[in-house]
Amino acid sequence: MSDDPVEPQGVPDPIDATNGATAVVGDGEIDDAGAAEAERPPGQDVVLAVDIGGTKFAAGLVTARGELIDRARVDVPRDALPEQHWDNLLGICRQQMERARSRHNVRVRAIGVGSAGPVTRDVETVSPINIAAWRDFPLRKRLDDSFARPVYGDLDAKALALAEGWLGAAQGHANFCALTVSTGVGGGVILDGELLDGNTGNAGHIGHIIVEPGGRRCECGARGCLEAEASGLAIEAITGRPPTEPTYEIMQRTGRLVGRASATVCNALDLSLVVVGGSVALGFAATFFHAAQLELDDHAKTPYSRGARITPSRLGDSGPLIGAGAAGWRGVRRARRGAGRSRPTPSGSMDT
Ligand SMILES: [Zn+2]
Secondary structure: OOOOOOOOOOOOOOOOOOOOOEEEEOOOEEEEOOOOOOOOOOOOEEEEEEEEOOOEEEEEEEEOOOOEEEEEEEEOOOOOOHHHHHHHHHHHHHHHHHHHHHOOOOEEEEEEEEEOOOEOHHHOOEOOOOOOOOOOEOHHHHHHHHHOOOEEEEEHHHHHHHHHHHHOOOOOOOOEEEEEEOOOEEEEEEEOOEEOOOOOOOOOOHHHOEOOOOOOEOOOOOEOEHHHHHOHHHHHHHHOOOOOOOOHHHHHHHHHHHHHHHHHHHHHHOOOEEEEEOHHHHHHHHHHHHHHHHHHHHHOOOOOOOOOEEEEOOOHHHHHHHHHHHHHHHHHHHHHHHOOOOOOOOOOOOOO
């Protein structure tokens, strides 16, 4: 199964994450940034980008050059029912579709999704670990039924890998790993310019590399997985404090463990670049990255992995939406190339 990387279309513009930016908070209260509208050709195509996180949903409009021209978000209440979550998501998606037409004069070509896992191929169903009410939620069909656009999607960390290679810290690199350290820990690997999928689409799930043998029990059943030791949920369980109120020690330890897992990946896959995003890693900032780099230096000793770098995502809080947009644009290009010939996929639904 070949997977195409997202190729930049012309010279990418700087990410525009503020023009026309809108934040929808709580019960649909709209906080309009009211920024001036950017000049862009009328009728331009965009992808509706949808980010399914553990604590928030976001939607935005991403051009073929990776500009994020509008965005909205809504918090995910902990105890909502499945249909309440869907209504919240539908609300911000409808608002973005409406603004594509009325404010930006652009055409929504497809929908791209980046979702917290587990998911099935092309987000046919999603079961984000932190959204208890969504288990095998049929996201792809719901979006398709509501908006009549092709839907392409992937795990959030794999989507971030596409985005970092397209416009971020790994731009121009054909081999690297992207990691998200937030509520959970996820990853995506670009090897020889292609995003790895694996048997079930979970290739690169670095969250289940063992970093502490005999350590905390992981959701997967093993002990000492990176996710069970370094995710936001794990940090909260270990310290009794939210990851937004870390101690210096926990920032260092989390960095160390991420560096250790990164060394394993670099050694196994012949990589020399690891890009890390996610609210926990980016929030822990220099303390985290310094500890991660030292640990990586200590454990990446092969001739090809020595000197490997670990570096923060350059896309900041736009990364997830740019990633979802990248997954959408990749689907559009594959469909264009696949038109007229059969390209079966495990889900049978990649190239609609
Ligand atoms: Zn695990």
